[in-house]
Amino acid sequence: xxxxxxxxxxxxxxxxxxxxxxxxxxxxxxxxxxxxxxxxxxxxxxxxxxxxxxxxxxxxxxxxxxxxxxxxxxxxxxxxxxxxxxxxxxxxxxxxxxxxxxxxxxxxxxxxxxxxxxxxxxxxxxxxxxxxxxxxxxxxxxxxxxxxxxxxxxxxxxxxxxxxxxxxxxxxxxxxxxxxxxxxxxxxxxxxxxxxxxxxxxxxxxxxxxxxxxxxxxxxxxxxxxxxxxxxxxxxxxxxxxxxxxxxxxxxxxxxxxxxxxxxxxxxxxxxxxxxxxxxxxxxxxxxxxxxxxxxxxxxxxxxxxxxxxxxxxxxxxxxxxxxxxxxxxxxxxxxxxxxxxxxxxxxxxxxxxxxxxxxxxxxxxxxxxxxxxxxxxxxxxxxxxxxxxxxxxxxxxxxxxxxxxxxxxxxxxxxxxxxxxxxxxxxxxxxxxxxxxxxxxxxxxxxxxxxxxxxxxxxxxxxxxxxxxxxxxxxxxxxxxxxxxxxxxxxxxxxxxxxxxxxxxxxxxxxxxxxxxxxxxxxxxxxxxxxxxxxxxxxxxxxxxxxxxxxxxxxxxxxxxxxxxxxxxxxxxxxxxxxxxxxxxxxxxxxxxxxxxxxxxxxxxxxxxxxxxxxxxxxxxxxxxxxxxxxxxxxxxxxxxxxxxxxxxxxxxxxxxxxxxxxxxxxxxxxxxxxxxxxxxxx
Numbered sequence: 001x002x003x004x005x006x007x008x009x010x011x012x013x014x015x016x017x018x019x020x021x022x023x024x025x026x027x028x029x030x031x032x033x034x035x036x037x038x039x040x041x042x043x044x045x046x047x048x049x050x051x052x053x054x055x056x057x058x059x060x061x062x063x064x065x066x067x068x069x070x071x072x073x074x075x076x077x078x079x080x081x082x083x084x085x086x087x088x089x090x091x092x093x094x095x096x097x098x099x100x101x102x103x104x105x106x107x108x109x110x111x112x113x114x115x116x117x118x119x120x121x122x123x124x125x126x127x128x129x130x131x132x133x134x135x136x137x138x139x140x141x142x143x144x145x146x147x148x149x150x151x152x153x154x155x156x157x158x159x160x161x162x163x164x165x166x167x168x169x170x171x172x173x174x175x176x177x178x179x180x181x182x183x184x185x186x187x188x189x190x191x192x193x194x195x196x197x198x199x200x201x202x203x204x205x206x207x208x209x210x211x212x213x214x215x216x217x218x219x220x221x222x223x224x225x226x227x228x229x230x231x232x233x234x235x236x237x238x239x240x241x242x243x244x245x246x247x248x249x250x251x252x253x254x255x256x257x258x259x260x261x262x263x264x265x266x267x268x269x270x271x272x273x274x275x276x277x278x279x280x281x282x283x284x285x286x287x288x289x290x291x292x293x294x295x296x297x298x299x300x301x302x303x304x305x306x307x308x309x310x311x312x313x314x315x316x317x318x319x320x321x322x323x324x325x326x327x328x329x330x331x332x333x334x335x336x337x338x339x340x341x342x343x344x345x346x347x348x349x350x351x352x353x354x355x356x357x358x359x360x361x362x363x364x365x366x367x368x369x370x371x372x373x374x375x376x377x378x379x380x381x382x383x384x385x386x387x388x389x390x391x392x393x394x395x396x397x398x399x400x401x402x403x404x405x406x407x408x409x410x411x412x413x414x415x416x417x418x419x420x421x422x423x424x425x426x427x428x429x430x431x432x433x434x435x436x437x438x439x440x441x442x443x444x445x446x447x448x449x450x451x452x453x454x455x456x457x458x459x460x461x462x463x464x465x466x467x468x469x470x471x472x473x474x475x476x477x478x479x480x481x482x483x484x485x486x487x488x489x490x491x492x493x494x495x496x497x498x499x500x501x502x503x504x505x506x507x508x509x510x511x512x513x514x515x516x517x518x519x520x521x522x523x524x525x526x527x528x529x530x531x532x533x534x535x536x537x538x539x540x541x542x543x544x545x546x547x548x549x550x551x552x553x554x555x556x557x558x559x560x561x562x563x564x565x566x567x568x569x570x571x572x573x574x575x576x577x578x579x580x581x582x583x584x585x586x587x588x589x590x591x592x593x594x595x596x597x598x599x600x601x602x603x604x605x606x607x608x609x610x611x612x613x614x615x616x617x618x619x620x621x622x623x624x625x626x627x628x629x630x631x632x633x634x635x636x637x638x639x640x641x642x643x644x645x646x647x648x649x650x651x652x653x654x655x656x657x658x659x660x661x662x663x664x665x666x667x668x669x670x671x672x673x674x675x676x677x678x679x680x681x682x683x684x
Contacts, residue, residue: 022177022179022643022646022647025308026175026176026177026178026308026309037297037298037299037300037301037379037382037470038298038379038380038381038382038470038474038480040474040480042474042477042478042479042480082098082099082100082101082113082114083098083099083100083101083102083567083614083615094632094633094634094635094683095578095602095616095630095632095635095637095683097113097114097115097116097614097616098113098114099113099567099614099615099616100112100113100599100615100616100617100618101615102567102568102596102597102599102615102618103596103597103599103618104595104596104597105595105596105597105621105622106621107597107620107621108620108621108644108645108654108655108656108657109618109620109621110617110618110619110620110641110657110658110679111597111617111618112616112617112681113616113617115683115684116681116682116683116684117681117682117684118617118679118680118681118682119217119679119680120658120677120678120679120680121169121209121217121218121219121220121638121677121678121679121680122149122169122205122207122220122677122678123135123149123658123675123676123677123678124148124149124150124151124152124201124675124676124677125145125148125149125675126148126149126220127144127147127148127149127222128147128148128149128205128207128222128223128224128227128228128229129147129222129223129227130222130223131147132144132147132148135148135675137181137182137650137665137670137672137673138665138667138668140181140182140197141197142193142196142197142199142200145197145200145201146200146229146231147229148229149171149205149207150171150173150200150201150202150203150204150205150229150231151173151174151175151176151177151181151201151202151676152173152174152175152176152177152642152643152676153171153172153173153174153626153627153640153642153676153677153678154172154174154265154266154267154268154574154626154627154640154642155170155171155172155265155266155267155268155269155276155278155360155574155626155627155640156169156170156171156626156627156629156638156639156640156678157169157170157268157270157276157627157629158209158218158629158631158638159270159274159340164213164214164634165210165211165212165213165214166208166209166210167208167209167210167218168206168207168208168209168224168226168340168341169205169206169207169208169209169218169220169678170204170205170206170270170276170338170340171204171205171206171207171627171640171678172203172204172265172266172268172278173201173202173203173204173205173265174202174264174265174266174281174642175202175264175282176198176201176202176309177643177646178194178198178309179648179649179650180643180645180646180648180649180650180653180673180674181194181197181198181201181650181673182194182650183649183650183651183668183670184649191310191313192310192313192314195309195310195311195313195314196314198309198311199231199232199233199261199309199311199315200231200232200233201231202231202232202261202262202263202264202265203229203230203231203232203234203261203262203265204228204229204230204262204265204276204278204338204347205228205229205230206226206227206228206229206230206338206340206343207220207221207224207226207227208220208221208224208225208226208227209221209224214634215634215635215636215682215683216682217680217682218680225343226340226341226342226343227343228340228343230262230338230347231261232260232261232262232263232311233260233261234260234261234262234347235258235259235260235346236258236259236260236261236262236336236346236347236348236349237257237258237346237347237348237349238256238257238258238259238331238334238348238349238351239348239349239350239351239352239409239410240350240351240352240353240410240411240466241351241352241450241453241462241463241466242351242352242355242462242463242466242467243256243257243351244256244257245463245467246327246463247327247330247463247464247467248327248330248331248351248463248467249327250317250324250325250326250327250328250331251322251324251325252317252324252325253331256327259331259332259349260317262278262280262332262336262347262349263280263283263286263332264280264281264282264283264285264286264332265278265279265280265281265336266278266279266280266281266282266358266359266360266378266485267279267359267360267485267486267573267574267626267627268360268361269360269361269362269363269373269488271337271363271371271405271409272363272364272365272371272393272405273393273401273402273405273406273408274339274340274341274402275337275338275339275340275406276337276338276339276340277335277336277337277360277361277362277363277373277409278335278336278338278360278361279335279336279357279358279359279360279361279375280332280333280334280335280336280349280357280358281357281358281359281378282357283329283332283333283357284299284300284329284357285300285307285308286307286308286309286311286318286332287304287307287311287312287318287319287320287328287329288304288305288306288307288312288318288319288320288321289302289303289304289307289320289329290303290320290321290326291303291304294471295464295467295468295471296320296329298468298470298471298474299329299333299356299357299470330355330467331349333355333356333357333358334349334350334351334353334355334358335349335350335353335358335361335373335375335409336348336349336350337350337409339406348410350409350410351463351466351467352387352409352410352411352412352414352450352453352466353373353375353387353409353412353414354375354385354387354414354449354465354466354469355466355467355468355469356375356377356382356383356385356469356470357377357378357379357382358375358376358377358378359375359376359377359378359484359485359486359487360375360376360486360487361373361374361375361387362374362486362487362488362489364489364491364494364534365393365534366388366533366534366535367533367534367535368392368533368535369392369393370388370389370390370391370392370393370412370534370535371388371389371391371392371393371405371408371409371412372386372387372388372389372489372534372535373386373387373409374386374487374488374489374496374498375387375487376481376484376485376486376487376498376499377470377484378483378484378485378501379483380482380483380503380504380505380506381480381481381482381503381505381506382470382480382481382483382484383416383417383470383473383478383479383480383481383484384416384417384478384479384481384484384487384498385414385415385416385417385469385473386414386415386416386417386446387409387412387413387414387415388412388413388415388535389408389409389411389412390411390412390413390452390453391404391407391408391411391412393405393408411453412453413448413449413450413451413452413453414448414449414450414465414466414469415446415447415448415449415537416446416447416449416469416472416473416476416478417444417445417446417447417478417479417539418444418445418447418477418478418479419442419443419444419479419481419512419513419514419541420442420443420444420445421440421441421442421512421513421514422437422441422442422443422513423435423436423437423440423442423513428440428511428512428513428516429511430507430508430511430516430517430518431517431518431554431555432516432517432546432554432555432556432557433555434557435513438560439542439543439560440513440514440516440542440543440557441513441540441541441542441543442513442514442540442541442542443531443538443539443540443541444479444528444538444539444540444541445537445538445539446536446537446538446539447476447477447478448537449465449469449472449473449476450462450465450466455472457472457475457476458475459475460472460475479512479514480510480515481498481500481503481514481515482500482501482502482503482506482515482517482520482523482524483500483501483502483503483523484498484499484500485499485500485501485572485573485574486498486499486573486574486575487499487575488575488576488577489534490577490581490583490605491577491581492577492579492580492581493581493605494530494534495527495528495529495605496527496528496529496530496539497525497526497527497528497544497575497583498525498526498528499523499525499572499573499574499575499585500515500520500523500524500525500526500572501523501571501572501573501588501589502520502521502522502523502570502571502589503515503520504519504520504521505519506518506519506520507519514526514541514543516543516546517546517555521548521570522546522547522548522553522556522569522570522571523547523570523571523572523589524543524544524545524546524547524572525543525544525545525547525572525575525583525585526541526542526543526544527541527542527543527544527605528540528541529541543557544559544583544603544605544611545557545558545559545569545572545603545611545613546558547569547570547571547572548568548569548570549568549570550563550564550566550568551568558611558612558613559610559611560610560611561609561610561611561612561613565612566611566612566613566614567601567613567614567615568596569585569587569599569601569613569615570587570589571587571588571589571598572585572586572587573585573586573587573588573624573625573626574586574625574626574627574628575628576628576629576630577630578602578630578632579632579633580632581605581606582602582603582604582605583602583603583604583605584600584601584602584603584616584628584630585600585601585603585613585628586598586599586600586601586625586626586627586628586639587599587600587601587624587625588624588625588626596618597618597619597620597621597623598618598619598623598624598625599615599616599617599618599619599625600615600616600617600618600625600628600637600639601613601614601615601616602614602616616637617637617639617681619639619641619644620641620644620645620655620657620674621644621645621654621655621657622643622644622645622646622647622648622654622655623641623642623643623644623645623646623655623657624641624642624643625639625640625641626639626640626641626642627639627640627678634682635682635683636680636681636682637680637681637682638678638679638680638681639678639679639681640676640677640678640679641657641658641676641677641678641679642676643676644657644658644674644675644676645657645673645674648673648674649673650670650672650673651670651671652671653671653672653673653674655674656671656672656674657674657675657677658674658675658677658679659675
């Protein structure tokens with residue numbers, strides 16, 4: 001953890017566009033450098049074939065307080081230049097704006113349209129409780145971090161109470177960047193002390209908010225009655241068929257039902273019953289990894305003697321080479337559920353929803369009353385999944401209804417998607433050029449991995465299907481996709497939108513109509529329509545966007561909207577919807593040939609403006625836009641800013657977000673590094 005020169009990071013010579021090798025190292029363990037995890041011969045429409053798996057060959061199974069910190073300095077309204085020809089859209093919306101021009105990646109600023117302003121709600125290190133100190137870069141402790149707002153945030157939601165003047169912020173903490181938290185050290189004892197702080201900076205924060213009236217900015221509350229920190233050491237209950245099975249048991253948990261901590265939390269969703277879901281994504285990098293069975297290799301292809309953060313030096317459960325903890329990685333990679341209204345509740349991991357590198361999960365209540373969750377597996381050439389609950393949703397706000405709904409994700413069936421195109425294979429050329437019928441589209445089916453809670457995959461037990469969901473999906477012939485990230489149903493139309501962020505490994509030999517671009521650097525968005533109801537087994541689909549910068553990328557596509565009028569967009573990551581059903585997209589990676597800062601974009605989905613991508617905001621230098629929440633009827637937008645200034649260090653920061661006051665520390669001669677934050681934007 002002493003590295004400050006980014007050229008020493010393994011991905012330094014491999015990244016393209018804005019993505020930093022620092023992010024590759026700490027967020028996903030340089031996954032792109034390793035061998036392909038998915039070596040199955042699964043279909044790209046041209047070659048549909050699957051073979052039954054045998055257990056032995058593939059699995060190798062073995063053993064209310066005072067108001068807190070005041071708003072930071074508020075940015076001036078309209079801090080970005082409007083895009084040429086940018087038009088205000090959504091006249092009936094609470095968020096009319098002129099699209100901003102793309103912001104060059106060297107700019108360290110948070111940019112919003114004319115008529116809007118912004119401020120952080122809360123920053124990494126802000127105390128949630130009165131007995132906890134504010135962040136002090138030079139005197140960090142485990143105890144302090146466990147009571148402070150955690151590090152990088154991917155998913156957020158603002159859950160307002162009936163008055164609209166109080167709320168709770170739920171936020172997850174995906175990973176940390178040691179180079180922006182501490183100055184370099186080579187002392188083993190100090191590095192171990194820091195590793196414990198990194199553990200405490202993961203997990204969740206639940207924070208109470210207060211404001212004077214609707215449409216005004218929030219302040220967070222120290223000692224709010226619902227304030228809570230969940231860390232890598234908080235106990236979670238395992239639910240569903242895999243709970244208590246041999247695959248989940250370890251030396252520390254011989255019952256296989258209680259897991260300490262959650263890690264690598266990426267996107268998420270708020271359920272209709274008011275709980276918050278999050279996906280454990282790049283969990284493999286937290287372990288010294290054995291990778292000596294096919295089941296393990298399907299999640300990380302190569303073994304490792306040390307984890308990214310060296311947690312195994314301070315906690316034996318992170319050393320998967322130890323026979324007593326061989327199964328510890330099996331206890332991560334799940335959808336977790338927390339109740340932000342009850343700080344005494346035990347969070348849960350739902351095994352019925354399958355284990356993979358979850359981007360997140362988003363729930364809609366189907367026409368027949370079942371809860372349906374859509375989930376992407378965020379790795380190149382992996383799959384799209386759906387979960388359908390056994391039970392049905394109980395409407396109403398009674399305590400009885402809520403108790404019933406809290407169990408909906410514990411039982412049900414898991415499905416994986418197979419896409420089929422309707423154009424001849426010869427018309428899918430890999431360039432992104434549209435086929436003769438004018439669009440990339442087709443049909444699809446949801447293939448069951450479990451039915452009535454039991455395995456339907458030949459040669460695999462139910463717990464094997466769920467713990468090794470990737471192997472089960474391989475066996476039934478699921479379609480390899482270009483890194484499925486956030487996937488969400490539109491609450492107005494019930495159509496489902498899938499963000500495929502990119503896949504540079506896609507070759508001409510394996511392009512298909514749902515993934516039609518070779519070396520897909522900019523990503524795309526698929527629009528899906530369930531043809532037999534939300535819990536049905538068939539769907540239609542079309543590509544809504546082929547992302548990129550039309551000025552330099554010839555074969556971009558924006559649902560037929562004129563390319564010269566759109567904002568350039570690359571690497572769609574999280575999606576959200578406003579009250580009118582418009583799609584909002586946050587990005588993680590600027591257009592590969594330009595290098596703009598990441599941002600948030602609005603896309604109408606109906607009428608003559610369908611496909612008109614327009615940029616609403618941009619985040620600071622080297623930052624990523626995450627977790628958009630759109631409260632357009634109040635004129636409010638919320639985002640999380642991950643890893644601002646990630647190529648800098650505590651000694652030489654490349655960003656001063658969010659305070660933009662380079663606070664000098666006389667005792668060290670250093671300038672404070674940037675702080676990941678949750679930001680609110682409102683009409684000035």
